[in-house]
Amino acid sequence: MRWSWISDHAGELAMTTLEHSAIAAVAVLCGLVLALPLGVLAVRFPLLKGAVLGISGVLFTIPSLALFILLLPFTGLSYETAVLGLTVYTLVVLVRNTVEGLASVPPNVREAARAMGYGGTRTLLTVELPLALPVIMAGVRVATVMTISLVSVAGFIGHGALGQLFIDGFQRDFAVPVIAGVVITLMLALVADLLLVVTQHALTPWTRRGR
Amino acid sequence: MISFEAVNKKFADGTTAVRELDMEIPEGQLTVLVGSSGCGKTTTLRMINRMIDATSGKVRVDGRDVRDVNASTLRRNIGYVIQQSGLFPHRTIGDNIATVPRLLGWDRKRVRDRVVELLDTVGLARDLAGKYPHQLSGGQQQRVGVARALAADPPILLMDEPFGAVDPVVRTLLQDELLRLQDELHKTIVFVTHDIDEAVKLGDRIAIFKTGGHLVQFSTPAELLTHPADDFVADFLGAERGLKLLSLTSLADVPIEPVTTVTESTSVAEARRAGDGWILAVTDNGRPRGWVHVDHLPADGVLADAEPIVAAGLTANASLLAALDATVSSPVGLAVRVDEDGCVAGVSSPQQINERAARFRAEVLVP
Numbered sequence: 001m002r003w004s005w006i007s008d009h010a011g012e013l014a015m016t017t018l019e020h021s022a023i024a025a026v027a028v029l030c031g032l033v034l035a036l037p038l039g040v041l042a043v044r045f046p047l048l049k050g051a052v053l054g055i056s057g058v059l060f061t062i063p064s065l066a067l068f069i070l071l072l073p074f075t076g077l078s079y080e081t082a083v084l085g086l087t088v089y090t091l092v093v094l095v096r097n098t099v100e101g102l103a104s105v106p107p108n109v110r111e112a113a114r115a116m117g118y119g120g121t122r123t124l125l126t127v128e129l130p131l132a133l134p135v136i137m138a139g140v141r142v143a144t145v146m147t148i149s150l151v152s153v154a155g156f157i158g159h160g161a162l163g164q165l166f167i168d169g170f171q172r173d174f175a176v177p178v179i180a181g182v183v184i185t186l187m188l189a190l191v192a193d194l195l196l197v198v199t200q201h202a203l204t205p206w207t208r209r210g211r
Numbered sequence: 212m213i214s215f216e217a218v219n220k221k222f223a224d225g226t227t228a229v230r231e232l233d234m235e236i237p238e239g240q241l242t243v244l245v246g247s248s249g250c251g252k253t254t255t256l257r258m259i260n261r262m263i264d265a266t267s268g269k270v271r272v273d274g275r276d277v278r279d280v281n282a283s284t285l286r287r288n289i290g291y292v293i294q295q296s297g298l299f300p301h302r303t304i305g306d307n308i309a310t311v312p313r314l315l316g317w318d319r320k321r322v323r324d325r326v327v328e329l330l331d332t333v334g335l336a337r338d339l340a341g342k343y344p345h346q347l348s349g350g351q352q353q354r355v356g357v358a359r360a361l362a363a364d365p366p367i368l369l370m371d372e373p374f375g376a377v378d379p380v381v382r383t384l385l386q387d388e389l390l391r392l393q394d395e396l397h398k399t400i401v402f403v404t405h406d407i408d409e410a411v412k413l414g415d416r417i418a419i420f421k422t423g424g425h426l427v428q429f430s431t432p433a434e435l436l437t438h439p440a441d442d443f444v445a446d447f448l449g450a451e452r453g454l455k456l457l458s459l460t461s462l463a464d465v466p467i468e469p470v471t472t473v474t475e476s477t478s479v480a481e482a483r484r485a486g487d488g489w490i491l492a493v494t495d496n497g498r499p500r501g502w503v504h505v506d507h508l509p510a511d512g513v514l515a516d517a518e519p520i521v522a523a524g525l526t527a528n529a530s531l532l533a534a535l536d537a538t539v540s541s542p543v544g545l546a547v548r549v550d551e552d553g554c555v556a557g558v559s560s561p562q563q564i565n566e567r568a569a570r571f572r573a574e575v576l577v578p
Contacts, residue, residue: 112297115262115369116311116359117287130301206301206343 005176017184020161023154024147024192027083031090031143036136038091039098040124052095060092064153072157082159086150090143097139101132134207137200141193148189152181162188212238213259213367213399218268220254220424228254229424232268236416238366241393241400243410246420246447252403254424256369259401260289272367287311290360290368290398294375296352298344304330304355305340311363329358334388350381357389361396370402374409386412407448411436411455419444433459433575457532460571462525465534465564467548467557475500475515482514489543492519497554499524499547524549531571534564 006013038056042049062070067085075081105128113123129136152163160167165181168174201208213236220229229251236242244252257263258270261282270277277285298307305326312322330337333354344352353373360368374382390413393400404410410417411432418429421443428440436456439445448455472493473485482490483505492500492514501519509516524547525534537546538561545558 106297106300108293108295108297109299111262112291112293112299115260115286115291115293115297117283117285117314119283127299127301204301206345 001176002174003176005174006180013180013184016161016164017188020148020151020163020185021188021192023079023082023086023151023159023161024144024188027086027147027151028090028140028144030083030087031094032140034087035091035094035098035139036129038095039102042095042099043102049099053099056091056095059088064089064150065156068154068157077157077159079159081157082151082154085154086147089150090147093139093143093146094136097135098132101135101139102128104135105131130204133204134200137196137203141196144192144196145189148192149185152185212236212273213401214269214271215255215258216269216271218255218258218265218270220251220258220263221266227424229258229265232424232426234418234426234429236399236401238399239397240415241402241413242416242418243402243404243414244418244420245404245407245410247405247422250420250422251424252405252418252420253371255420256371256401256403259367259369260286260291262286287314287363288365288367290362290365292353292356292360292368292370292373294372295349296344296356298352298355298359300344302343303340304335304342304344304347307344307355308340308358308362310359311365315363325362329361332361332392333358348381349377350385353377353381353385354388357392366399368398368400370400372403372405375404382409389413408455411458419447437572437576454532454535456572456575457535457568458530459575460531460567461527462529462531462534462546462548462559462564462567463527465531465559465567467559468563470545470547470555470558472497472555473514475513477514479508479510479512479514479516482508491522491547491555491558492517493555497552499549499555502542504542522547524553524555526551526553531564531568534559535561535568538564 038052042052064085067088068081071081071085075084109127109131110123113127118127152160152166154160155163155167158164162181162185165177169176169178169181215232215234218229218232219227221227232251232255244255246252254263258265259272259277261277264278272280272285272289298304299310302310305323308326308329309322312325317325326340327337330340335351335354335358339347339351339355344355347355356373360370374385377385386409402413414432416430417432417435419427419435421427428435428444430438433456435444436448436452436459439448439452445452470491471486472491473482474493474495476495477485482503485505487505489502489504492503494500499522501521503514503517503519507517508514520542522541523537525537526549534546538544538559541547545560546564547558548556550556
């Protein structure tokens with residue numbers, strides 16, 4: 001084992017880690033931007049609910065490698081293909097949690113908002129979404145951890161970030177890059193999850209226990 | 212004033228919630244809508260602030276058809292209190308109370324002052340403003356619900372079974388507070404309940420609804436108890452109509468007879484000399500403790516060592532029903548009367564209470 005490979009490539013590894021985080025973050029954010037309106041629509045129009053949840057669920061069952069290959073004719077071996085594929089995977093968790101979060105808002109709270117003269121949009125933005133936040137954030141945490149590990153699969157189209165280390169190590173029959181890639185991916189997932197927990201804690205002061 | 216003119220409400224599933232309703236709800240009074248579930252009382256309430264729109268007929272508030280007013284504007288001028296308070300769990304108590312004033316665009320200082328004022332009004336500590344609803348008890352949350360509804364000082368207050376989810380002791384307390392508030396504020400309150408005792412206690416007027424959305428009787432509690440419109444109303448009022456009637460008038464005009472009291476710190480020997488049967492023990496500041504029989508006093512010590520039969524003191528505001536209950540529970544058949552400070556003022560006998568009841572009956576029983 002030549003562990004010194006790690007220190008020799010420290011700068012490179014840092015860049016790759018950054019790239020990995022960026023791809024995952026952009027994919028989850030895109031997923032959230034799509035999932036929130038889809039979730040709201042699904043709750044507002046019960047007829048759409050089955051379709052929205054069904055389609056996001058079916059997309060999730062496509063094997064990840066196959067999904068990237070399916071996207072190739074449209075977006076090629078590009079960064080966009082990687083992000084797009086990963087985004088699609090986040091949808092199943094994010095849409096479902098948005099729907100569940102909104103459904104968990106107590107009916108009498110919604111009614112009170114209406115009775116005090118809140119319109120639909122104001123109720124959604126200032127009452128329903130904030131109250132759905134803990135459930136939505138739970139989805140964001142799952143989606144984030146999942147995406148961080150999935151980025152590696154995009155290595156097959158050349159945008160795997162830390163995933164490239166696996167390919168590199170495998171081709172050269174050299175374990176150190178593979179081990180480094182696994183460890184960094186794991187740590188990245190843990191750190192991201194921790195950051196999200198802290199964010200949620202800060203955003204939802206009312207859920208903290210206390211007298 | 213709120214009026215219903217030939218109002219019908221049919222839901223999409225074909226059920227009729229309200230049928231041909233004609234009713235005028237008087238200004239500045241507390242009107243209770245009462246009936247068993249599915250009788251249309253809540254639907255009637257919700258048609259006032261357009262949470263539900265009538266299928267036909269007109270609902271007017273101050274002469275204006277509510278359909279001609281923008282629903283949100285209408286609602287910001289009508290306070291609304293619901294069961295289990297419906298507070299926003301993600302907003303502090305202060306922010307909850309400030310909801311409507313903020314919608315109306317009040318400036319910060321005015322909102323802040325109003326929140327403090329309302330916490331005082333509903334009897335909550337000011338430092339609760341920064342807490343979240345889940346940190347409060349059910350009774351406290353309900354008070355916040357009332358404060359929130361009163362925030363922009365709306366002339367009308369709609370209350371949909373507001374005290375349905377709190378325990379009986381707290382419910383009684385909240386009912387008393389509501390009556391006290393109404394004494395000061397004179398709002399037009401429409402109050403929905405399925406509890407006839409609550410209706411009799413709170414209502415200036417009571418509207419009884421029957422399943423299928425019929426208004427069967429709309430009158431004062433006294434009229435309702437003495438002249439029920441039909442068997443349905445009579446059944447709904449229950450078997451103790453006569454006693455319920457006694458809850459409608461107070462002890463104020465019942466004379467107070469003097470009574471010998473003995474303070475608790477009095478020695479047993481001295482207490483024995485005070486009388487030869489039941490004596491009334493009071494605390495050192497004059498509050499009633501209970502009745503003690505001189506034969507049951509301990510051998511020595513002070514009166515406080517004896518175990519009295521507890522007697523609660525009745526103020527002039529107490530009802531004749533409570534007074535009658537007190538005489539029945541007392542070993543000497545007397546109700547203990549207290550002044551505003553809670554100190555013993557004397558006693559009243561069942562005969563005196565009955566005389567007052569007879570006069571009240573004569574007043575309300577006029578056909």
